[in-house]
Amino acid sequence: MAQRNDGNPSTNRETENALFEAVRKGFPVEYVDLLLEMRGYLDELRVEDLKEEKAPSTAHSGSRKVSSSGGTLLHVAVRRGNLEWVDKLPGMGASPTLHRDIEGYTPLTLAERMVELNPLDNTYKAVLSALRRVAVDATSVRGGKEFLENVLAEIRTGHTLINSNLSQMRDNQKASNDLIRELVENYALMVARMETLSTTPLRILKSLESHASDLKQKVGIIKIRSDVDHEKTNCINEMMQKTKIKGATYEKIDYARELYSNLYECDVLTSSLLHYLQNDESLSVYIDCTSENIEDIKPQYKNIDGEVFTGDKDSMFADREENRVYLAALMTSYFGKDIIMSRFARALAMLAINNLYHNEGRPYSIEDKGSLAAFQEAMAEAVAKKDKIPKNHPYVSWAVGMKTSLGRESRLAAVPIEYVAKFGSVQGRELMKDHVPMLLRFYEENVLPKLQ
Structure with missing residues (x-):
C-alpha cells in the first residue's frame, strides 16, 4: 500500500517516484502518461491495484473523494466525474462494460449510479452520455463485424460452387477434345456427340448465373436488415435521451425502451413518428411507471379545450406549450400494454403535428386550402359514423x-x-378502413409524407 501524505514534501516525492517506477514496469506508456495527470490522488492508490488495472471507488454519498473499492482507471474517471479521462481511456483500450469493481459496477453502470446519486450535477450526466456513446459504437462495430462475416461466408460458398463448376467445365473440355479426335475418323459419331456437347456448357453457365443472382440478392437482404436495425437502435437511443423516468431503475428503463421499440416496430405510421421526433431537440418525455395517473409528474394541467384538470384525472397529457409528454405507464388488469401504447402514441402524435404545421395542433397549414378541405371531409365522415362505430373502439367518438x-x-x-x-398494423388499418377510411387516407397522403 502506498504511504499516506504525511505533509513532508521530500518523503511524499520519494513515495510518488517509487510508485511511478513500479507502475512503469507493468503498464503501457499511455497509462503512465495518464497517471502523471493523477498526481493529486496518488497517495490514495495502491501499487498492487494499479498493476491489476484497478483504481479507487467512492462511497455512495456522491462525494468525489477517492477510496479503495477497486476497479479500472475508467472507474476512477467516472467516480471523479473527470470527462477528459472518460474521453481518453476508451481510445487506449478501456471498456465501459467489460470490467467490474468489487461492488459489481461496470464503468457504464457506475456512471448511471453516480447520476442517480448526484441528479443536479451536470458533470456526471456528461460522463454518462460519453460512455453510452462508446457502448453504442462498440455494439455497432460488433454488428458490422457479424454482418461482414456473414457476407464472407456467402461469398466463400459461392466461390466453392464456382470452382466446382469450373472444374466440371474443364473436365468436359478434356472430354470434348478426346471426342473431336475420334470424330475426325467417324463423321456420324461426331454429329451425334456434338449435339450433346452443345447443351452441356450452356446449362453450366445458366446454373452459375442463377447462383450469382441468388448470392447478390442474399447479400442485399443482409445489408438492408443491418441498416434497418441500426436505424431503429439509433432512433430509440435518441428518444431515451429525451425521456425522464420517475425513480429510474434498470427495470423501468428497460420498460420505457420496450414501449419505444414496440411503437417503432408496430407500423410505418408510428416508426415515422419516432424518426421525426428524435430530431426535435426541445421535446421531452416524462414517464411514471408506478402510477395509473400523472398526478406525481403533472399535478395540474389545462387541456386543448382550455379546461383545467388535476393530474389524478388522466394517465396522459401532451403539453403543446412546453413540448412535453406526460405518461402514467403502470400496467394493471384494465390498463394493458396495448392501451398504454395507444395513449403514449396519441400524445406523441399530437405534439408532432403541432410542431409540424404550427397551427395550434391542427393537421394542416393555414395557407394549405387543399389539406384543409380534405381534413374537413374526413371529419364530416367521422361525425356521421361515430354512433355506428362499436363502443369498444371509442377513439373517434x-x-x-x-x-x-x-x-x-x-x-x-x-x-x-x-x-x-x-x-x-394489420387489424388497426382494417378497422380504420371500416370505421373512417377517409381519415386514414388523409393521414397517409398529407401527414405521413411530411413526417418522413
Whole structure:
C-alpha cells in the first residue's frame, strides 16, 4: 500500500517516484502518461491495484473523494466525474462494460449510479452520455463485424460452387477434345456427340448465373436488415435521451425502451413518428411507471379545450406549450400494454403535428386550402359514423366529442396512430378502413409524407 501524505514534501516525492517506477514496469506508456495527470490522488492508490488495472471507488454519498473499492482507471474517471479521462481511456483500450469493481459496477453502470446519486450535477450526466456513446459504437462495430462475416461466408460458398463448376467445365473440355479426335475418323459419331456437347456448357453457365443472382440478392437482404436495425437502435437511443423516468431503475428503463421499440416496430405510421421526433431537440418525455395517473409528474394541467384538470384525472397529457409528454405507464388488469401504447402514441402524435404545421395542433397549414378541405371531409365522415362505430373502439367518438373545434381537430388527427398502436398494423388499418377510411387516407397522403 502506498504511504499516506504525511505533509513532508521530500518523503511524499520519494513515495510518488517509487510508485511511478513500479507502475512503469507493468503498464503501457499511455497509462503512465495518464497517471502523471493523477498526481493529486496518488497517495490514495495502491501499487498492487494499479498493476491489476484497478483504481479507487467512492462511497455512495456522491462525494468525489477517492477510496479503495477497486476497479479500472475508467472507474476512477467516472467516480471523479473527470470527462477528459472518460474521453481518453476508451481510445487506449478501456471498456465501459467489460470490467467490474468489487461492488459489481461496470464503468457504464457506475456512471448511471453516480447520476442517480448526484441528479443536479451536470458533470456526471456528461460522463454518462460519453460512455453510452462508446457502448453504442462498440455494439455497432460488433454488428458490422457479424454482418461482414456473414457476407464472407456467402461469398466463400459461392466461390466453392464456382470452382466446382469450373472444374466440371474443364473436365468436359478434356472430354470434348478426346471426342473431336475420334470424330475426325467417324463423321456420324461426331454429329451425334456434338449435339450433346452443345447443351452441356450452356446449362453450366445458366446454373452459375442463377447462383450469382441468388448470392447478390442474399447479400442485399443482409445489408438492408443491418441498416434497418441500426436505424431503429439509433432512433430509440435518441428518444431515451429525451425521456425522464420517475425513480429510474434498470427495470423501468428497460420498460420505457420496450414501449419505444414496440411503437417503432408496430407500423410505418408510428416508426415515422419516432424518426421525426428524435430530431426535435426541445421535446421531452416524462414517464411514471408506478402510477395509473400523472398526478406525481403533472399535478395540474389545462387541456386543448382550455379546461383545467388535476393530474389524478388522466394517465396522459401532451403539453403543446412546453413540448412535453406526460405518461402514467403502470400496467394493471384494465390498463394493458396495448392501451398504454395507444395513449403514449396519441400524445406523441399530437405534439408532432403541432410542431409540424404550427397551427395550434391542427393537421394542416393555414395557407394549405387543399389539406384543409380534405381534413374537413374526413371529419364530416367521422361525425356521421361515430354512433355506428362499436363502443369498444371509442377513439373517434372521444375525438369528435371535444368541446371546441380546435380540440376536435387536434384529437381526431391522432386517431390513426391510436388505432395501429392499440390493435397492431394489420387489424388497426382494417378497422380504420371500416370505421373512417377517409381519415386514414388523409393521414397517409398529407401527414405521413411530411413526417418522413
